[in-house]
Amino acid sequence: MSDRNIVIEAVEGKKQRAAFVDIGREFAAREPHNVPQLRSEQLELVDPDKNPFFGHAEAQLFIAYEGGKPVGRIAAHIDKLALELPPEQGMGPGTGMFGYFDAEDEEVAKALISRAEDWLRGKGMTRVIGPISLSIWEEPGLLVKGQDHSPMIMMGHDPAHYAGWIEGAGFTHAKSLLTYDLDISTPFPRIVQRIVQSGERNERIRLRGVDKSRWVEEIRTVLEILNDAWSTNWGFVPFTEAEIEHAAKKLKPVVRPELNMIAELDGRPVAFMVVLPDLNEVLKKVRGKLFPFGWFHLLRALRKPTGLGMRVPLMGVRKEFQSSRLASQLAFMMISKIRDNATEQYGSKRAEIGWILDDNKGMVAIADAIESSINREYVIYEKAL
Template sequence: MSDANVVIEAVEGKKGRAEFVDIGRALAAREPHSVPQLRSEQLELVDPGKNPFFGHASHQLFIARRKGRPVGRISAHIDHLALELPREQGFGPGAGMFGYFDAEDEGAAHALLAAAERWLRAQGMTRAIGPISMSIWEEPGLLVKGQDHAPLIMMGHHPAIYRQWIESAGYARAKTLLTYDLDVSGDFPPLVRRIVQSGQRNKRITVRPVDTKRWDEEVEVILSILNDAWSNNWGFVPFTSEEIAYAGKKLKPIIHEEINLVAELDGRPVAFMLTFPDVNRVLRKVNGKLFPFGWFHLLRWMRKPIGADMRVPLMGVLKELHNSRLASQLAFMMISQIRDTATRLYGTQRAEIGWILDDNKGMMAIADAIESSVNREYAIYERPIAD
């Protein structure tokens, strides 16, 4: 459905980026369970001078207006590292992306998608994939299940109608990302407990907290495992050294050593699991604003996140251990230790694990074994755009 009254403008400069962010915030505020994020963080993510993602990416931001009033936004971008990957891993040659997709109605949505496609086509791209906002490691996918409850830290939240608008523009689902909900107030099933106890008796295995006093080194260890463990996954794009340093700096304020773990085999790091307390709980309270008093509530809560839900956004086991019993044992050991610690220190009752790719049978089996259940689905769409 086209709308002749919609005008698409390319965003330029600091002022344009600020309006781009504010349009997204205004449209998100209409959703009952949306959580306002820190505006300064959102501005940084789309600033080529601050986000190292742009060191290997080209992009263009667009705003849609109707009679001068903003009615939507979208990004079109090319991750040049993704172009080097095999096509069977999702990206590869010709794979352009769109993200930061927000619209007031279907006419604006289709005009924005068409503008992103035109820009990508002009750059030589033959496929449009999205929404991915903007790195695959930031907010991939469109929420298609789970609008009835608030998202946890670093998770996107989108109106249900967006799915209809994207699909009516000719997009088909390329991949589904799953998030699992886990009640951690009770113990795990007997089989899981036996697996954990067996691992605890194995003198070759050590599961330790991360050491924030050596944080830069720990980040290197964790992300080197991640780059190896995920290298064959759909959508994988390796972290660059600049992105590793950036991620370390951004994550350190929310890291609590005792719930972020590294597993070692014979003294060598082979696996990790990161766990973040749900800062969205505070952001909702302060309406995403640090001033005048939001910073005080945020800093106080981050020191001791009592009652916080927890999210496990990333874990990995070195590829050499994949398809072995040891890989799942290490995962169960880390999950169990984090569960015990979070409930004891913070009174945590609930956690989420994800995202998990819908073809990651190993992680899905682990999620099933600890009696968690899917509570959100994110879809990544694709459409050919060649002339």
Template sequence: MSDIRVTAVATKADRKAFIDLPYRLNASDPHWVPPLKADVDELLNPKKNPFFEHAEVQLFLARRAGQVVGRISAHMDKLAWTLPPEQGMGPGTGNWGMFDAEDEAVAAALIAAAEDWLRAKGMTRVLAPLSLSIWDEPGLLVKGFDHDPVIMMGHNSPRYQAWFEGRGYTPAKTLLTYDLQVDKPFPPLIERIVASGEKNPRIRIREADKSRFKEEADLVFDILNDAWSTNWGFVPITDSEVRYVSKKMAPVVYPDLLRIAELDGEPVAFMLTFPDMNRVIKPFKGNLFPFNFIKLLAWVRKPKSPRMRVPLMGVRKHLQSSRMASQLAFMMIEYIRRSAVKNNGAQTAEIGWILDDNQGMRSVADAIDSKVNREYVIYEKPL
């Protein structure tokens, strides 16, 4: 590693190099979807991204013979320290992510730099990769390299798994995504469960009201924080993050694809679905200008997409593990399925991610005949 030099990102030129590197390293991968550079820049901007209000981040670049050959982010999330260790985070836990490397020697130098930074900050354990938080792109893809990722899911070289494990990292948790055919009805049992719910006067499944978007967003994130509060890896979403994410998501939230379930007039569950924007932005090669933004705006106004993604779903904690929770989930899935097929031309959907030990959600996924199509691993290592 003597010819590899790892330095902290300190200048605008460094920051640009950090953002630009993956476009060169992944250029030959037919299934890598270049993210919009403007989005990556905003993710890393402490003045815009409220993650920085409770986290400290340091970016690193690796160079060989003056050429940038790798990158990594090291970070500490102070909110994560307040959570019980048995939930995955806890005191002394740091993270790294946004990893790209030309070869294994570069990977070793980058990971060592991130570990040294975390150790100097008093961290005693690493949970990685997270890019940047558990709510962004968590985990390393280890299964499902043969197809494009959907919106807000990562894709990486299959070489990375051996490189990480060779540095002493062991799997802490596996995250699963499920592939589902939506242009055909669900199994008869699910149809009966939905029909039964439709006859129950206590249940109402409604579309989101975009004329009250702030209130609806607050409601959704309140349910989410409650529903996921005991999940492994959970870190609460702050009020600042709710405002930030809501504003960013507003243009691509469609009322018929965001359903809220009410029980006895009380909102108790939600399900959010996005048309897969990755199919639109893939040819952009990371750039919106000069003309790509016009194409994107036209698509956003009336999105047609054969592929959908269900990134978030939650049922309030007091209902979890009940028959009612499953019935509400099936009803929301079915209502969104109908809308996505009719209004967006949907044929398939990806559900997830789902923790590998979340038996409730895995049972729901199995019941609608969906199959695991991608696996992501979050690793851990003591420092």
């Protein structure tokens, strides 16, 4: 039996939320390939008044102390929309979550996880999955492969030993999320080029960039397709109206119309692809700080992301077309068009596609066809309470 005095305190109020964020930043700074994020953005994510996730969720943050010094943190949370989903989609009734997990050592890790489990159990939960910080749309999963290079924009980065600590606390593998690395400086395979050329000859198909003069309407179109296309996917939680408005506000500065496509069939939007320039490359240079000169580099990158890598976080085709050849054709057409624009207009050489569920055969086949390769793997774990 350990004689250590590990004290775990529930976070209450703005000051403690800031301490919770800063503890995570301190742990992240220890990792050689970590990219410092903007502190203001991280504070917003845990603020119930600013993150619309809290409109359908409740959460409790915890900080672990030993000898008065912070030695770890964790969040326990319940997404009420996730509780309404069918269990075969990974969530469902009785499923709570944990996230924002950092610990000094395995004993601290087990104490934190146990406290999160107790909170969830007290709320009537019978199962826990994680890490998910906080929404499934923010940072899902623990990085178990790919610690040897920096993450792209809006992707988590965890030390390798966390996996053993979580598994040691009784968790087992529930789902893997993959990212694929793609060299976009060379042409796609001939078979992909032929599929794209065939689609370009089809007068019923039209690809267009998003129209930022109708920005909110365009975001609604994209997320309406997303909610339909992903509705049966493992872990899917639909966007709420408040989250759509929040996403529109957050994404507008980083979205380039020529890098974000909507595909129409007979004038009806049926597919989309979102591509974000990798601002992590800029944040790494300015060490996550806007002042004194970080804002200049960030604004310049937002204006023209020259030389930056590109990340494809979201792509979808309406469910009614997903069993047809049209689905993959539209995907290849959007990827090809965006690749051309990224290389010709911005000098980009590399892209990442993900996350992709490891059992999403359609997307895995597309990733294989364009000769991309898995470079990062995130795991979501589960445990009965």
